[in-house]
Ligand SMILES: Nc1ncnc2c1ncn2[C@@H]1O[C@H](COP(=O)(O)OP(=O)(O)OP(=O)(O)O)[C@@H](O)[C@H]1O
């Protein structure tokens with residue numbers, strides 16, 4: 322019989338939200354969604370710092386609890402900064418999340434993602450099309466968006482197998498592929514998460530926020546698998562409540578309501594009852 326994720330991760334679901342301490346997360350990220358990301362961290366009671374100059378890392382890394390590396394907008398400076406921070410996190414044993422934004426689109430981003438993987442980050446994530454490309458599979462993603470075609474049952478099974486093989490070489494990394502179904506694969510197991518609403522595809526930064534919040538949960542000491550499963554489930558339950566409230570509104574209102582729920586849901590609802598997902 323398959324086990325539900327609320328059983329597998331029962332302790333983490335019971336104790337994580339609302340956060341009891343405020344992890345400081347350094348986000349080296351893209352200018353498109355940087356403000357949404359910083360605020361999303363604050364809404365769950367984490368603290369953002371968006372510092373990307375390598376000269377600052379020696380001082381900064383004594384203060385931060387986790388690092389988020391997002392490939393969403395590459396410049397020569399940001400490329401150096403991402404690579405330097407990835408190495409520094411490994412040296413100083415800070416938990417790190419790599420978000421493979423746009424890896425399905427260009428070789429340059431694919432190469433940066435692979436270089437960052439060599440530091441054995443705690444989590445590597447992307448939308449399903451980005452993660453397919455990263456795992457060496459055919460991908461139909463365009464730009465920074467995932468493709469519906471990569472979501473079929475066959476494609477998900479193929480991706481699960483490819484990621485399992487990757488975890489043999491990278492046993493300390495948990496892989497997350499997001500979309501209508503979210504797939505989590507690590508050396509410890511595989512899980513499928515089923516919360517969320519289609520409108521999440523209609524405003525930008527949803528995946529970026531999931532990356533930053535995952536880093537925050539690593540920063541308070543959750544395991545890689547716990548941090549990924551808790552973040553995706555919580556964010557997607559926030560979106561489900563927002564969609565239910567947004568009967569007359571457009572996508573901009575849905576966005577605001579989803580972000581609002583980040584600070585409300587754990588306080589106001591028995592949200593764990595809403596969680597859908599199971600071990601594979
Ligand atoms: N069709 C959908 N149904 C349910 N949930 C979805 C759907 N699409 C995305 N999500 C959820 O939205 C979040 C972001 O996933 P998505 O794959 O859209 O990331 P992304 O493409 O990296 O986003 P962005 O580029 O906007 O940052 C995840 O938590 C995912 O589960």
Ligand SMILES: Cc1ncsc1CCO
Pocket residue numbers: 351353354393394422465525526528529
């Ligand atoms: C980086 C970027 N470019 C277009 S939208 C976006 C944010 C989604 O990751």
Ligand SMILES: [Mg+2]
Pocket residue numbers: 420421422447448465528529
């Ligand atoms: Mg993304």
